[in-house]
Amino acid sequence: MSLAVCPGSFDPITRGHLDIVRRASVLFEEVVVLVVINPDKHCAFTIDERCDMIRQATAGIPGVRVDSYYGLLADYVRAAGAAAIVKGLRAMSDFEYEFQMALTNKSLIPYAETVFLTTSVENMYVSSSLVRQVAGFGGNISDFVPRCLVKTIMKRLAPQPGEDGKTEAVSHEH
Numbered sequence: 001m002s003l004a005v006c007p008g009s010f011d012p013i014t015r016g017h018l019d020i021v022r023r024a025s026v027l028f029e030e031v032v033v034l035v036v037i038n039p040d041k042h043c044a045f046t047i048d049e050r051c052d053m054i055r056q057a058t059a060g061i062p063g064v065r066v067d068s069y070y071g072l073l074a075d076y077v078r079a080a081g082a083a084a085i086v087k088g089l090r091a092m093s094d095f096e097y098e099f100q101m102a103l104t105n106k107s108l109i110p111y112a113e114t115v116f117l118t119t120s121v122e123n124m125y126v127s128s129s130l131v132r133q134v135a136g137f138g139g140n141i142s143d144f145v146p147r148c149l150v151k152t153i154m155k156r157l158a159p160q161p162g163e164d165g166k167t168e169a170v171s172h173e174h
């Protein structure tokens with residue numbers, strides 16, 4: 001049984017993440033999408049919210065389950081009996097950090113491989129922080145996140161009617 005772990009913050013899951021999970025599910029019999037808890041990072045969504053959103057987005061993909069975890073990724077991978085860690089690579093700017101993490105994990109758990117999947121062209125620029133920023137100003141995020149999550153994310157992040165100074169675009173030009 002080949003098992004892979006797809007770790008991340010998923011704050012929130014994007015179309016880019018979903019594409020990677022979907023493609024990983026073709027390569028591995030089972031894929032765990034792992035929401036890694038980082039107490040130093042302030043997240044817009046709680047762990048439960050992030051897991052729920054991933055569950056909704058991945059509901060139709062066979063062999064995918066969702067879990068959350070606080071600790072070293074290598075320890076989770078070992079305990080789960082996973083063969084691989086799957087990550088998406090968008091651009092060269094991702095590479096240095098991802099390379100560093102892959103080598104660290106290789107040292108901690110030598111038999112598990114980090115597998116990088118290149119992101120699809122349409123998702124190259126998509127990131128969770130971009131989604132949070134666009135949604136935070138009430139912009140259209142439907143190209144960036146799974147369709148089933150647009151409303152949930154907007155309800156949570158977009159300025160709601162009645163919030164002072166946030167319902168209309170304000171120009172600061174003089």
Ligand code: PNS
Nearest residue numbers: 007008009010036071072073074101104
């Ligand atoms: O989506 P992100 O925030 O880029 O994901 C980073 C993540 C969660 C994969 C990484 O920070 C991680 O693996 N954290 C767990 C702690 C750990 O194992 N650190 C050493 C990894 S090299």
